[in-house]
Amino acid sequence: MNVTLVFATLRQRFTSPLRLVILLLLGWMPMLQILLAPRIGFAALGDCYFLTLTLAAGMIGQDLSSGTLQLLLARPVTRAQYVFSRWGAVAAGTFLIVVLQALCAASLMLARGAPVPWGQAALYLGNSALLALGLAAVMALFSSLASGIADLGLLFLAFLSAQVLEKVGMFKSWDWLARGAGELLRMLKPELDLASLVHGGQVPWPAVVAYLSTVTLCLALAVVVMNRRELSYASSGN
Amino acid sequence: MPLPATDVPAAGPPPRTGSPRRDPMLLLVVAVVLLVLRAVLGLREAPPQATPGPLSGPDVVHWRTLEAGLAETRASGRPILYDFTAEWCPPCRMMQREIFADPRAAAEIESRFVPVRVLDRQREEGRNARWVDSLQARYRVNAFPTLVVARVDGRESSRLEGFMGRDFTLGQLRGTGVNLRWGMTGQAPPDSR
Numbered sequence: 001m002n003v004t005l006v007f008a009t010l011r012q013r014f015t016s017p018l019r020l021v022i023l024l025l026l027g028w029m030p031m032l033q034i035l036l037a038p039r040i041g042f043a044a045l046g047d048c049y050f051l052t053l054t055l056a057a058g059m060i061g062q063d064l065s066s067g068t069l070q071l072l073l074a075r076p077v078t079r080a081q082y083v084f085s086r087w088g089a090v091a092a093g094t095f096l097i098v099v100l101q102a103l104c105a106a107s108l109m110l111a112r113g114a115p116v117p118w119g120q121a122a123l124y125l126g127n128s129a130l131l132a133l134g135l136a137a138v139m140a141l142f143s144s145l146a147s148g149i150a151d152l153g154l155l156f157l158a159f160l161s162a163q164v165l166e167k168v169g170m171f172k173s174w175d176w177l178a179r180g181a182g183e184l185l186r187m188l189k190p191e192l193d194l195a196s197l198v199h200g201g202q203v204p205w206p207a208v209v210a211y212l213s214t215v216t217l218c219l220a221l222a223v224v225v226m227n228r229r230e231l232s233y234a235s236s237g238n
Numbered sequence: 239m240p241l242p243a244t245d246v247p248a249a250g251p252p253p254r255t256g257s258p259r260r261d262p263m264l265l266l267v268v269a270v271v272l273l274v275l276r277a278v279l280g281l282r283e284a285p286p287q288a289t290p291g292p293l294s295g296p297d298v299v300h301w302r303t304l305e306a307g308l309a310e311t312r313a314s315g316r317p318i319l320y321d322f323t324a325e326w327c328p329p330c331r332m333m334q335r336e337i338f339a340d341p342r343a344a345a346e347i348e349s350r351f352v353p354v355r356v357l358d359r360q361r362e363e364g365r366n367a368r369w370v371d372s373l374q375a376r377y378r379v380n381a382f383p384t385l386v387v388a389r390v391d392g393r394e395s396s397r398l399e400g401f402m403g404r405d406f407t408l409g410q411l412r413g414t415g416v417n418l419r420w421g422m423t424g425q426a427p428p429d430s431r
Contacts, residue, residue, distance in 0.1 A: 037402055039332075040400075040401065040402070041329075041332075042328070043327070043328040043329045073258065078257075078258040078259070078260065079258060079259055080260070117328075167375075170371060170372070178365075183364070186364060193362075204362060205279065206276075206279040206363075206364065207361070207362070207364070209272055209275050209276050209279055210276050210279075212272050213269065213272035213275070216265055216268050216269035217272070217273060219262075220262055220266045220269045221269075223261065223262050223265070224261055224262075224266070227259040227260075227261055
């Protein structure tokens with residue numbers, strides 16, 4: 001990972017006006033719920049799926065379509081470093097927002113005289129970090145395949161296909177199809193629930209392996225795709 | 239937003255390897271190994287439970303299995319109260335602690351409804367039993383906890399998503415029970431506490 005690239009990506013993501021508006025909307029809405037019912041705790045914040053998507057959309061594809069990537073790779077940076085830096089920056093940016101959200105939520109709870117469930121806050125932060133790292137890896141793969149923000153379209157298409165296949169599998173009683181589609185759905189939202197680890201006291205190995213497998217596979221494939229991509233200054237970006 | 243050309247960073251020290259396009263072989267190997275392990279663990283996984291497991295923690299509601307609940311609702315005419323819940327969900331635990339673990343609230347629920355718990359195991363086991371998925375799809379459950387009151391014919395009468403506190407939840411359930419029992423819609427329910 002290249003620290004300079006990470007900071008450049010963070011600056012690029014957080015100076016986009018449209019992204020900032022979406023992030024503000026996504027971050028503000030749960031605060032209203034906490035304001036009305038402070039005892040609901042950090043559960044009102046939900047997960048950081050859409051926050052991550054907002055920061056991740058076009059994380060590589062926009063550099064491809066704008067021609068920035070050609071300039072960037074003229075520097076002594078490997079393509080793997082580029083992909084890992086983008087991934088790390090998106091995950092770190094999401095986690096930064098999540099921490100801010102949690103601090104705001106805790107302040108609101110204190111202001112309304114409700115107890116702050118600090119244990120729940122720690123779980124929320126841990127789960128969010130894992131989801132951000134996982135989803136950023138998935139988006140890195142989709143973004144390496146498509147220019148602009150078409151990665152969002154690919155994600156939606158994959159999600160829709162998996163849902164349809166799962167329903168068909170259930171309707172036809174084809175267990176293999178339903179399970180395969182279920183696995184695909186899990187890959188599209190890679191998360192690991194730390195609560196089951198803390199409360200259950202046992203490591204959910206299938207879930208841990210599934211999560212790690214998704215993250216490593218998506219990152220490795222993203223690098224492979226980028227390594228095979230031919231870039232030229234005359235390219236239209238595809 | 240594309241990275242402006244002026245923002246292209248001077249990217250630190252040069253890479254140690256000769257080729258900027260070297261494939262991450264170690265990462266690929268790890269990914270493949272994990273993928274194989276995932277498949278093996280998935281195949282060895284036990285099939286999902288056919289009956290709902292209890293949420294951890296105290297609970298004094300006598301939850302029926304789906305089959306028993308359907309039979310009881312047909313016999314008694316009382317609507318079914320589906321509790322769509324999950325172990326990992328903090329508001330579900332809060333609802334359980336404040337409502338389902340309270341003997342008075344539990345007795346009131348059982349007098350009005352036939353309670354059936356639908357426990358989601360997607361996160362823990364990767365998939366749910368078919369009847370759980372089927373009920374979630376039928377009643378369009380997108381969040382936990384969700385309480386759905388269904389008439390004897392299975393049609394949804396009302397729903398409550400999320401946990402907004404004990405009094406609010408019980409108040410809503412009382413209103414639903416009265417409406418269903420006497421078919422009075424849009425009428426303020428009497429407080430039966």
